[in-house]
Amino acid sequence: MKIEITVNGRKRQFDVEPNKLLLNLVRDELHLTGTKYGCGIGECGACTVHLDGEAVLACMVLAVDADGKQVDTIEGVAEDGNLDPVQEAFIEEGAIQCGFCTPGFIMTTKALLKENPNPTEHEIREYLKGNYCRCTGYVNIINAVQSAAKKLQS
Amino acid sequence: MAFPNMLYGRVLKSPHAHARVRSIDVSKAEKMGAVTITPDEIPDVTYCPRLVSVPEATYKDWKVLADKPHYVGEAIGAVAAESEEEAQKALEAIEVEYDVLGASFDAFDAMKPGAEQVHDEIYLKDDLLKVENNIGCQLSITEGDPIALEEADVVIERTYRTNRRYHNQLETKSVVVRPEADGGISVWSTTQTIHNTRLLLHDIYGIPMGKIRVYKVALGGSFGSSIHVNPVVTIAVALALKSRRPVKLSYTREEDIRDHCAYQMIFKLKLGANKNGMLAGGRLEAYLDIGAHQIQAYPLLGCIVGWWVSLYKLPYKDYVGKAVYTNKVPSCAFRGYGNPQISWVVETMMDELAGKIDIDPLDFRLKNYIGEGDLFWGQGPSVKSIIQSCGVEEILTKGAEMVDWYNRPNPEEQTGRYRRGWGVGRGYHTSSAGAPVPSSIVDFGGAILKMNEDGTFDYISALMDHGCGTQEAHVKIIAEELQVPVNKVNIIRGDTGTTVYDVCTHASRGVYSGGGAALKVAMKVQEQIRSFAGRILDAYPHAVRIRYDEETDQTIIFAEGIEGREVSYREIAETARHKNWGTVASVESYRQPSCPPHFTGYFVNVEVDTWTGKVKLLRVVAGADIGTVINPLLAAGQVHGGFAQGWSMTTLEDMPYDPIDGDLVNRGSIANYKVPTTQDLLDVDDLTVFFADTYEPTGPFGAKGIGEGALNPVAGTVANAIQNALGVRFFQLPITPIRILEALKEKEE
Numbered sequence: 001m002k003i004e005i006t007v008n009g010r011k012r013q014f015d016v017e018p019n020k021l022l023l024n025l026v027r028d029e030l031h032l033t034g035t036k037y038g039c040g041i042g043e044c045g046a047c048t049v050h051l052d053g054e055a056v057l058a059c060m061v062l063a064v065d066a067d068g069k070q071v072d073t074i075e076g077v078a079e080d081g082n083l084d085p086v087q088e089a090f091i092e093e094g095a096i097q098c099g100f101c102t103p104g105f106i107m108t109t110k111a112l113l114k115e116n117p118n119p120t121e122h123e124i125r126e127y128l129k130g131n132y133c134r135c136t137g138y139v140n141i142i143n144a145v146q147s148a149a150k151k152l153q154s
Numbered sequence: 155m156a157f158p159n160m161l162y163g164r165v166l167k168s169p170h171a172h173a174r175v176r177s178i179d180v181s182k183a184e185k186m187g188a189v190t191i192t193p194d195e196i197p198d199v200t201y202c203p204r205l206v207s208v209p210e211a212t213y214k215d216w217k218v219l220a221d222k223p224h225y226v227g228e229a230i231g232a233v234a235a236e237s238e239e240e241a242q243k244a245l246e247a248i249e250v251e252y253d254v255l256g257a258s259f260d261a262f263d264a265m266k267p268g269a270e271q272v273h274d275e276i277y278l279k280d281d282l283l284k285v286e287n288n289i290g291c292q293l294s295i296t297e298g299d300p301i302a303l304e305e306a307d308v309v310i311e312r313t314y315r316t317n318r319r320y321h322n323q324l325e326t327k328s329v330v331v332r333p334e335a336d337g338g339i340s341v342w343s344t345t346q347t348i349h350n351t352r353l354l355l356h357d358i359y360g361i362p363m364g365k366i367r368v369y370k371v372a373l374g375g376s377f378g379s380s381i382h383v384n385p386v387v388t389i390a391v392a393l394a395l396k397s398r399r400p401v402k403l404s405y406t407r408e409e410d411i412r413d414h415c416a417y418q419m420i421f422k423l424k425l426g427a428n429k430n431g432m433l434a435g436g437r438l439e440a441y442l443d444i445g446a447h448q449i450q451a452y453p454l455l456g457c458i459v460g461w462w463v464s465l466y467k468l469p470y471k472d473y474v475g476k477a478v479y480t481n482k483v484p485s486c487a488f489r490g491y492g493n494p495q496i497s498w499v500v501e502t503m504m505d506e507l508a509g510k511i512d513i514d515p516l517d518f519r520l521k522n523y524i525g526e527g528d529l530f531w532g533q534g535p536s537v538k539s540i541i542q543s544c545g546v547e548e549i550l551t552k553g554a555e556m557v558d559w560y561n562r563p564n565p566e567e568q569t570g571r572y573r574r575g576w577g578v579g580r581g582y583h584t585s586s587a588g589a590p591v592p593s594s595i596v597d598f599g600g601a602i603l604k605m606n607e608d609g610t611f612d613y614i615s616a617l618m619d620h621g622c623g624t625q626e627a628h629v630k631i632i633a634e635e636l637q638v639p640v641n642k643v644n645i646i647r648g649d650t651g652t653t654v655y656d657v658c659t660h661a662s663r664g665v666y667s668g669g670g671a672a673l674k675v676a677m678k679v680q681e682q683i684r685s686f687a688g689r690i691l692d693a694y695p696h697a698v699r700i701r702y703d704e705e706t707d708q709t710i711i712f713a714e715g716i717e718g719r720e721v722s723y724r725e726i727a728e729t730a731r732h733k734n735w736g737t738v739a740s741v742e743s744y745r746q747p748s749c750p751p752h753f754t755g756y757f758v759n760v761e762v763d764t765w766t767g768k769v770k771l772l773r774v775v776a777g778a779d780i781g782t783v784i785n786p787l788l789a790a791g792q793v794h795g796g797f798a799q800g801w802s803m804t805t806l807e808d809m810p811y812d813p814i815d816g817d818l819v820n821r822g823s824i825a826n827y828k829v830p831t832t833q834d835l836l837d838v839d840d841l842t843v844f845f846a847d848t849y850e851p852t853g854p855f856g857a858k859g860i861g862e863g864a865l866n867p868v869a870g871t872v873a874n875a876i877q878n879a880l881g882v883r884f885f886q887l888p889i890t891p892i893r894i895l896e897a898l899k900e901k902e903e
Contacts (some may be wrong), residue, residue: 031156036374038324039407043824048322060390094787097795098621100324125832134322134375135621137798138832139841140791 001065007075023058034074045131048104055111074103089148099137163403166231171816188244204382224446230271257481272479290643303435306426328404334483338365347658378487408822417490433472456534481683501870536593545779545846549755565881575879579871585859586663588746592672600654604739609724616653623788624664625740635676662859671744678740687711767891780848782856800868
């Protein structure tokens with residue numbers, strides 16, 4: 001099936017099988033490997049991308065369902081060679097250990113802060129509950145989200 | 155990762171827990187265009203996928219593909235095709251006939267006379283051994299006089315059973331193998347050791363070592379699950395060699411969960427103490443349910459006794475450890491390598507003993523712990539050294555003060571629905587397996603450091619960083635020694651062809667042992683810089699001094715007090731090139747002379763809902779003695795993550811088997827294997843981490859490890875907190891709501 005998706009700001013055309021996952025399109029055809037396969041069943045959040053600005057799990061979205069829409073991945077987050085404030089905050093707060101979950105966390109955090117620019121810790125924990133991290137115990141991640149919120153507000 | 159012309163692999167796995175493959179027919183798969191491999195096409199080599207021990211201590215029972223699979227999920231064949239989908243279709247077209255054999259899913263059943271043998275014969279080094287009663291290997295040690303235990307004022311004996319846990323590292327086991335024109339191969343894989351990967355592939359496939367290039371790639375977590383060479387690697391090499399094309403093989407999550415797990419252990423522990431508050435002795439029987447293959451069961455038997463006897467002074471100690479084969483997924487190291495399991499047991503019993511001799515459990519620990527000046531052999535009986543730095547007392551007294559320990563609740567006084575309790579637990583882990591003399595465990599690393607022509611440095615090491623910030627710590631160590639900002643030291647991602655040997659990133663050795671190698675090369679490079687500077691300045695190399703000049707962003711070598719006698723690193727590097735003096739560079743191997751424990755202690759406050767059995771975390775205080783703290787944020791991060799994994803081990807994780815078909819009850823779905831999410835832990839402000847003020851004389855700038863010690867005492871601490879809330883002890887992990895409700899019911903009755 002012929003589809004057109006705007007990926008990180010650029011219009012792209014694809015001819016895909018109807019059962020193709022957005023995750024596989026992004027990783028295998030666009031080589032945007034910052035979006036990770038962690039489970040394939042919507043449990044871990046490592047494949048989180050934005051679809052028309054909303055955080056979705058790329059392993060749970062068919063590529064054809066992204067037709068005519070805008071897909072943003074971690075590779076499109078930095079602008080003009082400068083890291084996004086959320087990325088900066090994750091680095092500064094030591095919120096990254098192995099880094100495999102980090103792109104998913106950053107994409108979810110960006111969606112959270114767009115909806116709720118000043119979230120409480122409880123609201124952060126609620127919003128990020130679908131993203132697994134096996135390394136950090138989430139402490140520095142929560143700190144990073146709070147720090148990013150402050151950066152974006154100033 | 156992807157290469158042009160790359161094929162995708164899929165692995166054919168046994169659906170039976172124990173069977174003999176009577177026939178495999180791959181003709182239909184090959185007609186579909188797939189490349190296939192079967193057991194008879196692989197070199198007939200029996201190996202151990204973990205190469206950290208010396209050959210004399212290495213038991214071998216693995217083949218790349220099994221003609222007699224020993225667990226559900228064991229590889230018996232594989233295919234490679236143009237896409238994963240085509241490979242999967244080809245896989246499904248392979249026809250296999252099995253003779254199904256009997257199977258055991260419990261270590262004690264497996265040891266019974268007449269039980270089906272998982273393996274009839276295995277190898278120790280190159281000697282064939284007959285396996286009896288499914289005992290893969292065993293170890294016994296006795297020290298001291300048993301009368302000490304027999305005549306102790308109080309003796310407790312109990313049986314404890316730990317859970318079977320899955321690492322759930324976020325990246326599933328994966329590899330890309332590219333065959334090269336010279337007959338060699340290039341390998342990019344999930345591994346904690348590139349050099350041991352090369353060694354094993356050389357042993358199996360006979361490719362000359364220099365033609366095997368194993369590259370460092372970032373690892374999406376591992377926690378011990380890639381100390382050994384993962385099965386995907388050895389299988390993908392066979393596919394690439396046969397197809398002569400690059401092959402990518404990535405496990406799905408459902409395959410990964412049937413690929414590796416932690417060692418499940420059953421302990422029988424007897425400990426005695428006297429009314430004066432001193433331990434008298436102990437006897438430990440450890441049974442390891444290792445699953446279908448040995449990865450590092452024998453050294454683990456040594457470590458279990460080492461972990462046990464290095465926690466507290468035991469005048470008498472008697473130990474028997476047995477590693478038992480069962481028809482389950484092979485077990486491998488998982489952060490702590492048996493230490494979280496035995497520490498749970500010991501810390502639980504220490505609390506119980508303290509109650510029996512009427513001493514505060516914290517004071518009991520302070521009286522008996524092994525610390526500075528004591529002999530330490532945590533890494534097993536062949537790795538012994540003397541402890542030179544210890545923060546146990548600081549951790550326990552400071553923590554006790556922070557939580558008002560001596561006013562904690564009395565369990566018998568609580569009656570309401572919600573009951574709160576405090577627990578204490580302590581532990582440690584080794585930093586490396588170093589020692590003054592060689593042991594049965596290889597532990598050394600190496601590093602290369604060179605000065606670039608602009609006065610910056612390239613650091614090249616084989617040591618893998620799993621995300622603990624290890625390489626960043628090395629950079630800080632080098633930068634400190636050379637007096638440069640950290641951005642002047644580049645990390646070059648090498649491979650087996652461009653690095654010198656490093657054994658493996660495990661045993662919390664990254665900063666202590668790997669950092670030791672980094673410091674050694676930095677010292678050698680500084681010597682050469684001084685020598686070149688001496689020539690330029692007409693000064694004595696040992697007399698010149700080094701300082702960093704912020705204004706010019708240059709490190710300067712100068713003869714103090716003598717005007718004009720100064721030169722920058724950049725000028726030294728330029729002069730050395732223009733005058734053909736050569737490159738400032740050093741390559742060194744380094745073996746640490748000691749195995750210093752990094753100590754940790756936890757205080758945990760929980761609330762138990764006696765109606766639902768749910769346990770909620772209220773407050774955690776963690777103290778850690780890691781010597782000099784090199785990366786404060788990431789060191790604290792190790793404690794946060796270690797606590798989360800320990801909490802998960804205590805309350806959530808287990809992987810029971812279905813005895814009817816031998817598969818996991820969770821059927822490979824992580825939806826049925828929960829680990830903590832952001833909502834299952836405590837608020838950031840309720841978790842406090844502090845570091846003891848210590849300095850390890852043998853460590854780089856005084857540093858020790860932290861990764862594993864951060865986890866080891868957690869289960870014992872949480873269990874003690876639950877006991878303090880309910881007045882009930884648990885002897886099986888995990889402590890689930892159902893088990894809590896059952897125990898409360900039993901207590902009432």
